[in-house]
Amino acid sequence: MSSLIHTLRVIEQIDSPRASGERIAALFAPYLTDATVTVTPITGPKGKTEFVRVVIPGSRGKQAGGTAPTLGVVGRLGGVGARPSRIGMVSDADGASAALAAALQLAHMHAQGDVLPGDVILGTHICPDAPTRPHQPVDFMDSPMDMETLNAQEITPEMDAVLSIDTTKGNRVINHKGIAISPTVKEGYILRVSEDLLRILEMTTGLPAATFPVTTQDITPYGNGLHHLNSILQPSVATSAPVVGVAITAVSVVPGCGTGASHEVDIASAARFAVEVAKEFTQGTCHFHDAQEYGKLLALYGSMAHLQGRSADR
Secondary structure: OOHHHHHHHHHHHHOOOOOOHHHHHHHOHHHOOOOEEEEEEEEEOOEEEEEEEEEEOOOOOHHHOOOOOOEEEEEOOOOOEEOOOOOOEEHHHHHHHHHHHHHHHHHHHHHHOOOOOOOEEEEEEEOOEOOEEOOOOOOEEOOOOOHHHHHHHHOOOOOOEEEEEEEOOOOOOOOOOEEEEOOOEEOOEEOOOOHHHHHHHHHHHOOOOOEOOOOOHHHOOOOOOOOOOOOOOHHHHHOOOOEEEEEEEOOOOOOOOOEOOOOHHHHHHHHHHHHHHHHHHHOOOOOOOOHHHHHHHHHHHOOOHHHHOOHHHO
């Protein structure tokens, strides 16, 4: 079953004022023996949301006592809706939609007998009435939760690498419609773009690989007063695993709180990319970074892990 079909099924549940983690969990009802779905409601300073975590076990994964690598996939967003100020699914929902569509496709594959070697853990949250906040060049979607709470729910110690999928249209530095990937970020270092991920990106999109620039500010925690492109690389502050951002992009500048701005084919493209990365990463044929070169960086220049915390925390 194609990633587009799974994407449409997810969007049908998200594009509603009644969107919830339970409605998403219901999509996995046919796969209860193939995937574990947990929904955790949490109330924060600006409202409430429901975290959704889907675990697809591998044949040789940690869940089964094996040693195959675990891939984490995070759907980053502030909220899937901005009611009452906006009616309908917002552009910011694309990251959650892609991660959940990838989870559905992996669960379907598992049920058909296509079991990956390693586990895949996918996490996001569902909030149909998230707040917005001013940002240049266009308003950002805000979140009912602080970033520490989001990271604590979406990142787990088992993850050996993380794909962070996020709508990244509210800027003037990416002028490409579709999806693009970031350089690999690990413990405060911005590393080279993974050749394996570039290969998979070109294979799944049928287009030359598109990448986007990352600054030091982008890989520091929210709340430190620095400018961030968006929250796509915030998972990198909460893990020692390598993290790569998967941006769902546009040629024009589109606000995260804009409605009617989600393109199902682009969301499905991100989901398909995540599934193909999961296949290869868990069987050891895809690497997010060169471990030997990273070791040399540490030997030459020392740790940059202090960038994962606010300056006041040091």
